[in-house]
Structures are given as structure tokens and as C-alpha cells.
Amino acid sequence: MKVSQDYRTKEALLELYNKPLLELVFEAATVHRLHHDPREVQMSSLLSIKTGGCAEDCGYCPQAARYHTDVDAQKIMTVESVLEQARNAKENGSSRLCMGAAWREVRDNKDFDSVIEMVQGVNDLDMEVCCTLGMMNEDQAVRLKNAGLFAYNHNLDTSKDYYDDVISTREYEDRLNTIDNARKAGISVCSGGIIGMGEAVEDRVGLLMSYMEMDTPPESIPINALVAVEGTPMEDQKPIEQWEMIRMVATTRIAFPQSVVRLSAGRTKMSMEGQALCFMAGASSIFAGDKLLTTPNPEYNEDMEMFKILGLTPKAAFSDGDKPETKPDEILDARKAKEAARALELKAARAKVEGFEPRKVTTVGSL
Numbered sequence: 283m284k285v286s287q288d289y290r291t292k293e294a295l296l297e298l299y300n301k302p303l304l305e306l307v308f309e310a311a312t313v314h315r316l317h318h319d320p321r322e323v324q325m326s327s328l329l330s331i332k333t334g335g336c337a338e339d340c341g342y343c344p345q346a347a348r349y350h351t352d353v354d355a356q357k358i359m360t361v362e363s364v365l366e367q368a369r370n371a372k373e374n375g376s377s378r379l380c381m382g383a384a385w386r387e388v389r390d391n392k393d394f395d396s397v398i399e400m401v402q403g404v405n406d407l408d409m410e411v412c413c414t415l416g417m418m419n420e421d422q423a424v425r426l427k428n429a430g431l432f433a434y435n436h437n438l439d440t441s442k443d444y445y446d447d448v449i450s451t452r453e454y455e456d457r458l459n460t461i462d463n464a465r466k467a468g469i470s471v472c473s474g475g476i477i478g479m480g481e482a483v484e485d486r487v488g489l490l491m492s493y494m495e496m497d498t499p500p501e502s503i504p505i506n507a508l509v510a511v512e513g514t515p516m517e518d519q520k521p522i523e524q525w526e527m528i529r530m531v532a533t534t535r536i537a538f539p540q541s542v543v544r545l546s547a548g549r550t551k552m553s554m555e556g557q558a559l560c561f562m563a564g565a566s567s568i569f570a571g572d573k574l575l576t577t578p579n580p581e582y583n584e585d586m587e588m589f590k591i592l593g594l595t596p597k598a599a600f601s602d603g604d605k606p607e608t609k610p611d612e613i614l615d616a617r618k619a620k621e622a623a624r625a626l627e628l629k630a631a632r633a634k635v636e637g638f639e640p641r642k643v644t645t646v647g648s649l
């Protein structure tokens with residue numbers, strides 16, 4: 283049962299969302315125990331592989347080039363440094379690495395080839411690899427899948443009705459198409475939203491309705507609370523109460539019994555008790571590490587302490603699906619072969635120059 287048959291309409295879902303909180307949490311906890319091990323929580327790490335300078339205008343995002351925030355545009359990280367970070371994350375208990383690039387869309391260029399190599403490398407480390415790279419077409423999704431991508435993240439963010447108040451540079455339909463492309467390529471879908479952006483409760487429920495209407499809902503649904511960043515259009519939004527986060531997590535859990543509900547951005551504003559209620563209500567993943575792309579997140583040691591107190595255990599990689607096989611990527615291999623041939627040519631040319639001895643000219647007498 284991927285979708286709860288009891289809450290298939292907006293009215294039913296709204297009624298559920300508005301239930302007395304403890305009843306809602308109890309119902310969510312009951313559903314959670316039927317489909318998941320309530321003691322297991324996945325630790326995922328989020329790594330910004332290409333920060334800032336994004337052409338989009340998502341109103342909550344400090345990485346949009348048009349907003350004056352303290353996030354500077356950077357080049358894409360090297361494959362080696364990403365793999366080093368992935369190894370560190372794994373040593374610290376993360377079983378999933380989500381790599382984010384501040385792109386409007388994936389382009390078929392050298393940077394995307396690097397992402398393919400990163401995905402191959404992280405999959406080889408036996409970690410679940412997730413990417414969030416903006417919009418992508420079907421061919422690009424297939425390349426990622428063949429590289430060993432486990433999941434693709436592309437959030438709908440909010441309801442279709444409220445979407446235009448948040449983003450104007452692309453349509454809701456564009457987002458749905460990218461999710462569809464990931465799905466067609468056989469990649470597990472991670473898609474969720476952000477609450478606290480000034481939306482109505484109906485929009486929170488509307489977001490969940492968008493997932494209800496899909497043939498297959500996302501396997502993973504991250505729930506974020508807005509982190510209002512100075513310089514963005516949402517800088518003045520008041521932080522939401524943690525009860526709202528708990529309510530959203532619980533409603534999502536009940537509506538999508540088999541999906542993984544992820545407690546994502548905004549955790550720094552929650553008490554341990556608030557987070558405990560989220561776990562009780564069915565959240566079974568957190569992002570570990572002190573940064574979530576560019577916003578603060580609780581430190582690793584604090585999380586470990588919380589796991590100990592609450593009796594939680596980190597979930598192993600590939601508990602919710604088989605490890606994807608990494609297949610050779612023709613485009614990447616051709617580029618590497620070309621670069622290797624070019625490097626050899628340069629080396630030979632350099633050796634020629636170094637071995638060159640100017641011919642000695644002997645002058646006889648004077649002209």
C-alpha cells in the first residue's frame with residue numbers, strides 16, 4: 283500500500299492534518315510500526331558539490347545569484363575531494379550521500395561528466411548516492427542511473443496553487459517532468475517540500491495531494507522547515523512552531539505508509555523532544571553534518587547523543603532497495619581517453635623541447 287486509501291481526497295487529508303496532535307502522532311506511529319523498524323533512522327549527508335550562482339529565483343534559496351546573500355558562487359568540486367568527503371561521511375555513520383549542485387538544469391558538459399564519475403565513486407563505497415541537480419531530461423537520468431545513482435531529489439516545494447508565490451523561473455509542470463524522467467530511468471524518487479514559506483495549511487496538504495496523484499508516489503519525502511536567510515525574499519518569514527513540523531511529518535507518514543519521511547532543513551530550531559516526536563510520528567531519516575548545502579544543521583556529536591538517548595540506530599545502506607550496478611559510461615570514458623591522449627602528446631612535445639640542442643654555428647673569419 284503505497285498510498286493510504288483512507289486519505290485520497292484533499293478534504294480527508296486536511297481533516298487528518300488538523301486532528302488533535304497527540305491522536306495524529308499516535309495514528310502515525312501505528313502506521314510507521316506496520317511498515318518500518320521504528321528504531322532505525324537513516325543518517326544521510328548532504329554535500330554541496332557546486333555552490334551558488336544559480337539562475338533560478340526560488341524565494342527561499344540563498345544560492346540564487348540574484349539575491350544578495352553571503353553565499354558566493356564557486357566552481358564544481360573535484361571528484362577526488364567529493365570522494366574524500368564521502369569516505370568521511372561514511373566513517374561518521376552516514377549510509378547515504380546526497381550531492382547538490384546549484385544548477386537550473388543539468389547540461390551535457392564536462393561538469394556533468396564529473397558528476398557521473400562522482401556517482402560511480404560513491405556507489406563503489408557502498409553508500410546510497412542521491413543527486414539534486416535541477417531539471418534533467420530522460421537521457422541524463424539514464425546516464426545517472428547507469429553510473430549507480432540510487433535516488434534523485436527534486437522537491438515540488440509546495441502546492442501547485444502556491445508555487446508561483448515561491449518561484450517564477452520554471453513551472454510546476456517542469457518539476458513533475460523531471461520526477462517522471464527519474465522514474466522512467468528506474469531511479470528512486472526523493473521529493474518533498476518546505477513549510478513556513480507563508481503558505482496556508484491547504485498548501486501543505488496540496489503538496490501531499492500532488493504526490494497522491496502520481497502513479498507511484500516518491501519513495502522518499504523530505505520535510506523541510508524554512509530557514510529564512512537574510513538577503514532572500516523570505517528573510518522576514520517567522521520560524522514555524524515545531525508542532526507544525528511534527529504535524530506535517532505525521533500526516534505525510536500516514537498518507538504514504540511505505541515512503542521514507544525525512545526530517546530535513548530546520549532541525550536546528552527543534553528541541554530534542556520535538557525531534558523525538560517526529561521520529562515517533564514516522565520520520566526515519568535525518569541529514570547529518572553541520573551544514574545542509576548552505577544552511578546550518580546540528581553537529582554530528584549532538585546527533586549521536588540524541589540517538590543514544592532515544593535508543594535509535596543508524597540504518598544500513600540499501601535497506602530500502604538493491605545497490606545499483608555501476609555500468610561504464612561511454613561519454614565519460616571517451617572524454618578521459620581523449621584527455622589521456624592529449625596529455626601524452628603534450629608530454630612528448632615537452633620532451634622534444636627539453637632534448638633539443640641548438641645547432642652550433644662556427645664562423646670563420648668575419649663578414
Ligand code: SF4
Pocket residue numbers: 336337338339340343344345346383384385386416
Ligand atoms: S533551490 Fe536550487 S534551483 Fe532554486 S535557486 Fe536554489 S540552487 Fe537554484
